[in-house]
Amino acid sequence: MTQNSPARPRAAASFAPPRRRRRRATSGSARLAALLVSPTLLVLTVVVLYPTIVALKDSLFGTPGLDPKTGFVRDTDPFVGAENYTAIFGDAADRFWNAFWNTTFLTFTTVALETVIGVAMALIMHRAFQGRALVRASILVPWAIPTAVSGLLWRWIFNSDGIANTLTGQHVLWTTEGFHAQVAVIIADVWKTAPFIGLLVLAGLQVINKEVYEAARMDGASPLRQFWHITLPLVKPALMVAVLFRTLDALRMFDLPYILIGAQKTSVETLSMLAQDEAANVRFGPAAAYAVILFLYVFLIALAFVRLLGANVVGDDESGPKRGRWLPRRRTEVAA
Template identity: 70%
Template sequence: MGSETTVRRPHPARTAEPSGPGEPGRTARKRRSESMRLGTLLIAPTVLVLAVVVAFPTLDAIRMSLFGQPGLDPDTGFVSDTEPFVGLDNYATILTDAGARFWNAFANTVFFTITSVALEAVIGVCMALIMHQALRGRALVRASILIPWAIPTAIVALLWRWIFNADGIANALLPGRVLWTTEGIQAMVAVIVADVWKTAPFVGLLVLAGLQLIPRETHEAAKVDGAGAWRRFWSITLPLVKPALLVALLFRILDALRVFDMPYVLIGPRKSSVETLSMLAHDEASNVRFGSGAAYAVLLFLFVVLVAFAFVKLLGADVVGDAEPRPTRRARRKARAPRRAEGSEP
């Protein structure tokens, strides 16, 4: 008789399985939890610094805006050395009794922001395209373009105040004689020109960083397909540089809404044609009306937060790049279905 070889199959209970069906999921969750804890520890110092330099002053400004001026109490007739609690009276006074000045400063701030940021976007993109070209002396061109951005704002305002003086260069080059630093629309034009001259290189610098990330092969392929310069710019360059441009515009919008030093130094305080919300808050605080000054600052803070939120939501929450789209609930259910089917097989 031939020998028979019996092949013994291992018992299912004794099979050496590395892990159960749910073990990969638990491992992934554990790694994600450890990664989140590590990330929390790494950003804790930054959060602490922000709490000290941002959160505390903001909360203190909100608290201060609820108090009035020390002095004669109309209810008791006594003079008080402490600031009385007035609640929301400062906000009500700003929006009613002092509403004309507030809404004038609000309109000046919005007009300045829209006009200056729009001009800076166009000029900044043109600067970036020039700096991106492989020209002889490109380093010198880049340095000369970025010089205005490196000069402090107060120095720039003094420089342009000399240019826009009654006997300055502006009136020497332009026909007529314009009093740029007095009340009127010409004062706002002077502030916008000076601000665009200083900050347009900032937009150009960020857009230049986006241009350098575009592969050269993309433009070469478009040239082969017969696309002209304008077509390549509109269909290739602008969409690919959009994340960097949006970041630059967001920074400039937030900065322009808080503008103070440029119109204050160039034109002067208490000029209704250029007075902004920041200048208004400073003027109230300078006259020892800290409660109303804090109320102006809080309103400006809320306006800036609202504009930033609307900008991010309307133009895309991912302002630093095209993030991978998040899968929908139905897509996640379909992705889990094959794994459940595999786990149920014997």
């Protein structure tokens, strides 16, 4: 016992330097990571945080008008507190809720259709066949066209004597009020942005090991079972990120319905169009209030999407898809 007792402090001392070295390495990696991320954080602060704070501040001020105390026109915007928000849910409640439901309906309808069509596009672009490069280029052309140009193009197609009425044999006024105006916006938006989802899903398909499909074919799995048990689980991270980005983008929809249908159209007026209309009429306080509400709506949708649907934009976690018969296991599982 007396011979072993002095060995303990020497053993403890021998292990102390590696811990200090690991601690220094960790702190050095943290400083390097902070240095590399700082430009991105600076850009986000300038582009996102500062405009949000300014919009929140402007939403607390009203429009210049006659001062009831002096009878003169005020040079500065009066401070009104939360009156702009109470007016949105009070006097302007009908127009606000109409724009809110239009935004929600157009968002979820277009994103659902774009997801189905985008996955189909990705599967087509992923297959090896002659002329695949031409097919990929033609599918991605709509995404490369600016939205304003796309809106003008579809406005010409949905004209009263345009191609749409010629093909259907009907005389529908697509660019006027009604459900057909919403259908026109949905068709134009799906044609424009479905290739975006297809492009991200294609990137996810290209990292799947072909040996997984070979093992499934040897076991006699049909193409439908391969798609359901292999393709969808492995491509889910890329698909969820694509759907999340498209949902957030569609919630801010403005230019396409504005150009295709027009301003102040009840059937397609969105929250972004409502805020722009207030700003165009020099009512910057109410416009900022609409912008703040839209920001909160987008933030809540993004939070619910990540928490409930499992859209992991950081990396792999334990809440991923359940591993099926042909899915590859992690290295730790294989070692175990």
